[in-house]
Amino acid sequence: xxxxxxxxxxxxxxxxxxxxxxxxxxxxxxxxxxxYRQYSGKSPELIMFIYSNGDKEDGRFTAQLNKASxxxxxxxxxxQPSDSATYLCAADIIQGAQKxxxxxxxxxxxxx
Amino acid sequence: DVKVTQxxxxxxxxxxxxxxxxxxxxxDHENMFWYRQDPGLGLRLIYFSYDVKMKEKxxxxxxxxxxxxxxxxxxxxxxxxxxxQTSMYLCASSTGGIWEQYxxxxxxxxxT
Numbered sequence: 526x527x528x529x530x531x532x533x534x535x536x537x538x539x540x541x542x543x544x545x546x547x548x549x550x551x552x553x554x555x556x557x558x559x560x561y562r563q564y565s566g567k568s569p570e571l572i573m574f575i576y577s578n579g580d581k582e583d584g585r586f587t588a589q590l591n592k593a594s595x596x597x598x599x600x601x602x603x604x605q606p607s608d609s610a611t612y613l614c615a616a617d618i619i620q621g622a623q624k625x626x627x628x629x630x631x632x633x634x635x636x637x
Numbered sequence: 638d639v640k641v642t643q644x645x646x647x648x649x650x651x652x653x654x655x656x657x658x659x660x661x662x663x664x665d666h667e668n669m670f671w672y673r674q675d676p677g678l679g680l681r682l683i684y685f686s687y688d689v690k691m692k693e694k695x696x697x698x699x700x701x702x703x704x705x706x707x708x709x710x711x712x713x714x715x716x717x718x719x720x721x722q723t724s725m726y727l728c729a730s731s732t733g734g735i736w737e738q739y740x741x742x743x744x745x746x747x748x749t
Contacts, residue, residue, distance in 0.1 A: 568743045624682060626682075627680040
């Protein structure tokens with residue numbers, strides 16, 4: 526079982542709609558969760574992080590965490606073509622030393 | 638802004654060559670990481686370092702070594718490059734815990 530799992534997509538969403546990206550993790554000890562955006566040919570950039578159960582909002586982005594279900598999601602409201610990218614979910618995992626484990630990423634396309 | 642730089646954007650090497658990938662960060666971060674990214678496999682951790690002269694193996698350390706002689710610099714070494722090491726290599730750094738990693742632009746290495 527992969528430690529962090531995402532649907533690889535592609536996920537296609539019309540412009541202006543809400544894009545919903547999902548991620549599950551296997552280690553109940555994970556405390557910190559991150560969403561990175563990666564444009565084609567570029568390196569990942571951090572867009573959101575969440576530590577507590579519930580929702581965290583930042584502009585058009587909302588991260589949601591449910592530790593009981595081991596589930597993290599990212600909602601993008603009023604999707605724009607510039608949101609088209611691969612979104613990587615990451616969780617901290619302690620295996621000897623503390624580190625981040627990344628999901629495979631979900632490719633999102635926003636259609637004008 | 639955090640700046641993480643990598644010595645080359647593109648590199649072509651021959652099988653059996655020794656390859657050095659350099660990473661420098663300018664924010665006095667304690668932690669530095671080397672990942673490789675391959676289609677369908679996502680980001681995989683090769684090595685990381687919590688301090689000068691410290692190193693920890695990640696998930697796929699075989700065929701690689703690292704060096705951290707100065708806090709700002711973390712080098713990845715391929716002792717004898719092989720074709721299966723053709724990949725995108727990404728360096729990242731973070732302060733304190735392993736949260737909020739900042740990535741460099743990446744080095745696309747091709748081994749022929």
